Amino acid sequence: MKHVSKGLCRTLKIVSALMFIMGALLTTTKAINAKDDAKSSSGPEVTYFKMENGLDVVVIPDHRAPVVTHMVWYRVGAADEAPGVSGIAHFLEHLMFKGTEKIAPGEFSKIIARNGGEDNAFTSQDVTAYFQRVAKEHLPMVMEMEADRMNNLKLLEKDVLTERDVILEERRSRVENNPNSLLGEQISASLYLSHPYGIPVIGWMHEMAKLSRKDALEHYKNYYAPNNAILIVAGDVTSDEVKRLADKFYAPVKRGPDLPARERPMEPPHVSPRRVVLEDERAGKLAWQRHYLVPSFKTAPKGDSEALEMLMKVATGGTTSRLYKKLVVADKLASSAGGGYSASGLDYGGLYIYAIPSKGVTVEQIESAIDDVFEKIAKEGISELELNRARNAYIADYVYGNDSQSGLARRYGFALATGWSIQDIESYPERLKKVTVEDLQRVAAKYLDINSSVTGILIPKAKKMAEKK
Amino acid sequence: MKHVSKGLCRTLKIVSALMFIMGALLTTTKAINAKDDAKSSSGPEVTYFKMENGLDVVVIPDHRAPVVTHMVWYRVGAADEAPGVSGIAHFLEHLMFKGTEKIAPGEFSKIIARNGGEDNAFTSQDVTAYFQRVAKEHLPMVMEMEADRMNNLKLLEKDVLTERDVILEERRSRVENNPNSLLGEQISASLYLSHPYGIPVIGWMHEMAKLSRKDALEHYKNYYAPNNAILIVAGDVTSDEVKRLADKFYAPVKRGPDLPARERPMEPPHVSPRRVVLEDERAGKLAWQRHYLVPSFKTAPKGDSEALEMLMKVATGGTTSRLYKKLVVADKLASSAGGGYSASGLDYGGLYIYAIPSKGVTVEQIESAIDDVFEKIAKEGISELELNRARNAYIADYVYGNDSQSGLARRYGFALATGWSIQDIESYPERLKKVTVEDLQRVAAKYLDINSSVTGILIPKAKKMAEKK
Numbered sequence: 001m002k003h004v005s006k007g008l009c010r011t012l013k014i015v016s017a018l019m020f021i022m023g024a025l026l027t028t029t030k031a032i033n034a035k036d037d038a039k040s041s042s043g044p045e046v047t048y049f050k051m052e053n054g055l056d057v058v059v060i061p062d063h064r065a066p067v068v069t070h071m072v073w074y075r076v077g078a079a080d081e082a083p084g085v086s087g088i089a090h091f092l093e094h095l096m097f098k099g100t101e102k103i104a105p106g107e108f109s110k111i112i113a114r115n116g117g118e119d120n121a122f123t124s125q126d127v128t129a130y131f132q133r134v135a136k137e138h139l140p141m142v143m144e145m146e147a148d149r150m151n152n153l154k155l156l157e158k159d160v161l162t163e164r165d166v167i168l169e170e171r172r173s174r175v176e177n178n179p180n181s182l183l184g185e186q187i188s189a190s191l192y193l194s195h196p197y198g199i200p201v202i203g204w205m206h207e208m209a210k211l212s213r214k215d216a217l218e219h220y221k222n223y224y225a226p227n228n229a230i231l232i233v234a235g236d237v238t239s240d241e242v243k244r245l246a247d248k249f250y251a252p253v254k255r256g257p258d259l260p261a262r263e264r265p266m267e268p269p270h271v272s273p274r275r276v277v278l279e280d281e282r283a284g285k286l287a288w289q290r291h292y293l294v295p296s297f298k299t300a301p302k303g304d305s306e307a308l309e310m311l312m313k314v315a316t317g318g319t320t321s322r323l324y325k326k327l328v329v330a331d332k333l334a335s336s337a338g339g340g341y342s343a344s345g346l347d348y349g350g351l352y353i354y355a356i357p358s359k360g361v362t363v364e365q366i367e368s369a370i371d372d373v374f375e376k377i378a379k380e381g382i383s384e385l386e387l388n389r390a391r392n393a394y395i396a397d398y399v400y401g402n403d404s405q406s407g408l409a410r411r412y413g414f415a416l417a418t419g420w421s422i423q424d425i426e427s428y429p430e431r432l433k434k435v436t437v438e439d440l441q442r443v444a445a446k447y448l449d450i451n452s453s454v455t456g457i458l459i460p461k462a463k464k465m466a467e468k469k
Numbered sequence: 470m471k472h473v474s475k476g477l478c479r480t481l482k483i484v485s486a487l488m489f490i491m492g493a494l495l496t497t498t499k500a501i502n503a504k505d506d507a508k509s510s511s512g513p514e515v516t517y518f519k520m521e522n523g524l525d526v527v528v529i530p531d532h533r534a535p536v537v538t539h540m541v542w543y544r545v546g547a548a549d550e551a552p553g554v555s556g557i558a559h560f561l562e563h564l565m566f567k568g569t570e571k572i573a574p575g576e577f578s579k580i581i582a583r584n585g586g587e588d589n590a591f592t593s594q595d596v597t598a599y600f601q602r603v604a605k606e607h608l609p610m611v612m613e614m615e616a617d618r619m620n621n622l623k624l625l626e627k628d629v630l631t632e633r634d635v636i637l638e639e640r641r642s643r644v645e646n647n648p649n650s651l652l653g654e655q656i657s658a659s660l661y662l663s664h665p666y667g668i669p670v671i672g673w674m675h676e677m678a679k680l681s682r683k684d685a686l687e688h689y690k691n692y693y694a695p696n697n698a699i700l701i702v703a704g705d706v707t708s709d710e711v712k713r714l715a716d717k718f719y720a721p722v723k724r725g726p727d728l729p730a731r732e733r734p735m736e737p738p739h740v741s742p743r744r745v746v747l748e749d750e751r752a753g754k755l756a757w758q759r760h761y762l763v764p765s766f767k768t769a770p771k772g773d774s775e776a777l778e779m780l781m782k783v784a785t786g787g788t789t790s791r792l793y794k795k796l797v798v799a800d801k802l803a804s805s806a807g808g809g810y811s812a813s814g815l816d817y818g819g820l821y822i823y824a825i826p827s828k829g830v831t832v833e834q835i836e837s838a839i840d841d842v843f844e845k846i847a848k849e850g851i852s853e854l855e856l857n858r859a860r861n862a863y864i865a866d867y868v869y870g871n872d873s874q875s876g877l878a879r880r881y882g883f884a885l886a887t888g889w890s891i892q893d894i895e896s897y898p899e900r901l902k903k904v905t906v907e908d909l910q911r912v913a914a915k916y917l918d919i920n921s922s923v924t925g926i927l928i929p930k931a932k933k934m935a936e937k938k
Contacts, residue, residue: 083733083734086663086734182741183741186743189662189737193667194555194668198662204734205738207734263553264552266553266675268658271652271655272652272746272748273745274655274659274743274745274746275744275746276741276742276743277741278740278741279741
């Protein structure tokens with residue numbers, strides 16, 4: 001049952017990311033948003049071309065080692081699912097390993113492994129992606145296999161039922177047995193009053209339990225086609241080599257029908273703060289978090305997304321952040337505190353703050369202290385020193401991200417699959433540098449609006465009696 | 470602009486019901502659920518037949534006056550709308566008055582009025598209904614006109630745009646300008662984590678603003694057909710007369726395609742209580758309410774819906790209820806308090822409790838007192854006297870409902886359109902009589918689960934500073 005455990009592993013990162021980042025975003029977010037500040041000096045020479053069947057191809061040369069990262073990204077995620085079939089995008093991702101006419105069920109990953117490579121796949125609200133990392137000489141084989149399953153997936157009823165048990169078990173172990181995940185789901189469902197980001201990527205259990213071969217094939221036929229995909233090849237290759245191989249393996253893949261614009265139901269105005277409280281005996285400590293409805297880079301007015309990124313870096317990023325210094329170091333109200341902003345997401349970004357209150361500290365004290373941190377920034381701004389430090393932290397993250405071949409592949413893939421242009425990706429660090437103190441003040445006042453927030457509180461069950469009057 | 474004001478009037482009842490009954494249910498609920506306890510002695514002799522084109526016809530004789538009530542109910546409501554086009558069911562209801570080949574735009578209601586009758590229409594989460602009340606001799610005319618617009622609606626682009634302004638204005642005046650309605654919407658959106666009952670019947674403003682002639686015609690073609698409709702004729706007619714007229718006017722109406730089962734995405738388990746707070750300067754007083762996710766008669770385990778009905782009568786119905794006697798009379802914690810259960814709804818019912826705290830009383834005090842009321846019932850039960858009084862109150866409501874011809878028409882129409890059988894309707898009072906004290910205790914413990922609740926608090930804006938630490 002190696003494949004089963006692989007199936008579980010495949011989405012581990014995604015599901016744990018769900019806990020804090022509202023089910024909409026991947027852990028790869030940071031890597032995607034980071035980019036060199038001086039592209040010409042150290043950034044990769046990325047090339048792009050579009051094939052006749054609509055496949056977008058991006059080549060990211062990286063000659064440090066004779067390996068390649070090959071990824072196919074489909075512009076479809078959980079938020080594109082039809083009502084009532086939540087989880088189908090992720091289920092199909094699992095089923096993509098069930099074989100074709102050429103590849104026997106379960107063989108895909110084994111072939112990669114036998115050739116010394118590794119593979120994986122993941123699903124988010126906006127994308128579904130397949131990943132292989134192999135020695136350079138195996139790139140043709142990997143391309144052939146990935147192109148094959150873009151059109152020719154073969155699903156047997158029995159394999160579908162077996163795999164459905166796998167995703168149900170995945171949900172049980174990752175969500176039902178984890179109070180953080182459970183609370184995260186309820187927070188997302190309360191944060192999004194209308195938009196499908198409120199529905200978990202993995203699906204609601206009662207809907208997952210009914211997912212069928214027919215549902216999976218329908219999703220496959222609707223969304224899996226070269227004109228809805230992006231091929232990313234990063235590694236020890238040239239653009240010409242990739243072009244030649246793509247012509248051989250991907251050109252024959254049939255184009256699908258044109259897809260309509262990805263228009264999901266957007267949020268109505270939020271006019272009242274919401275609170276969600278989960279008491280659970282499996283919870284270790286009282287934990288506090290707050291999520292705000294915020295735009296993504298795609299949907300924000302020009303400059304707002306970049307300013308939110310810097311704001312959250314200064315306010316909540318790491319142990320030198322304002323939040324940490326006040327709550328943990330100075331006032332000793334919390335044993336841990338932080339937060340973040342994610343600019344990715346086709347329709348909305350994500351902004352969250354969390355704190356673990358120290359013993360004896362009330363939720364009210366935490367909230368009041370956190371409000372103070374942001375109000376102070378909105379009113380008084382920050383020092384240029386702090387802003388510079390945040391910029392430098394960003395660049396450092398970027399350089400680190402650039403070091404990773406798969407990080408680069410993910411950065412480009414995710415961004416392109418959610419509607420960024422290559423220009424958007426490459427100019428993002430430059431745009432971040434232009435953020436001013438006034439921008440930070442403006443977005444702090446504009447977006448940290450309690451009316452568009454959900455506060456989530458996790459309470460260890462033992463405290464239940466004490467909470468009750 | 471008589472027609473405009475009529476358009477506004479048409480849904481007044483619906484929108485005000487939304488405030489407290491979670492957008493899913495009509496004000497007609499009580500009438501539908503009530504029924505004589507001894508049908509043979511005083512209940513109407515209802516007859517039913519199905520026409521070849523699928524139209525269900527129900528005749529309710531009432532010979533007290535030479536008038537008839539004619540209603541057509543479509544088995545479609547706001548919860549059947551496609552994602553992103555919220556409000557289309559209600560918008561089409563308005564547009565149904567825009568005329569056909571035979572009737573000029575806006576003439577429908579004028580013709581009824583010129584003949585001394587009145588007409589109306591309304592939309593809920595589960596149904597859309599059209600109503601006329603006329604002197605008996607005008608029944609053929611009304612049938613001809615209603616049958617005509619079932620197939621032959623004619624929509625001009627300019628009429629659609631004008632009417633869209635009407636519904637937008639309707640939303641502005643009934644919802645945006647009313648903090649109770651605004652809060653109600655946010656509560657529903659938080660109560661339903663997945664099910665479309667969380668989306669308001671009138672629609673979200675940003676989606677209503679984009680509703681088009683094409684959207685309306687699509688909804689019309691999908692759902693308006695005899696095989697998706699129920700004709701109710703109540704009044705001074707016999708079954709034979711109605712049959713003759715229906716054969717003449719409704720038989721020629723073309724059957725539509727078979728419709729799939731009305732399966733909406735159902736709720737995942739609710740594991741954490743939610744709170745929604747609206748501060749609004751237009752709010753007069755601090756107001757508290759709590760809503761629970763509960764089954765409807767259609768979806769509840771046998772007997773649970775009836776027991777919830779009796780429970781809420783005893784606990785929250787009127788000034789002799791336990792809640793009122795404790796909170797208002799004895800403890801003087803509230804100036805008003807009540808609640809109710811609605812058994813209607815295709816997928817879920819509705820259960821809510823509200824209180825207006827007296828000056829100086831905190832939300833915590835109110836919640837604690839209300840919890841006590843229900844915990845006491847769950848633990849200790851109630852007296853047979855109280856249960857009898859609740860039963861009698863029910864019968865009294867029923868007799869009153871029976872007196873109203875239009876009330877009877879609505880009771881049967883709504884119930885049939887949401888999947889009840891005539892037998893369900895007629896046996897409901899009998900089933901209510903079978904509810905025992907133990908049943909009340911059981912459902913109080915089972916359904917008043919804080920984890921499936923949303924608590925909504927309306928705070929007058931002036932109090933904002935005081936609320937803040």
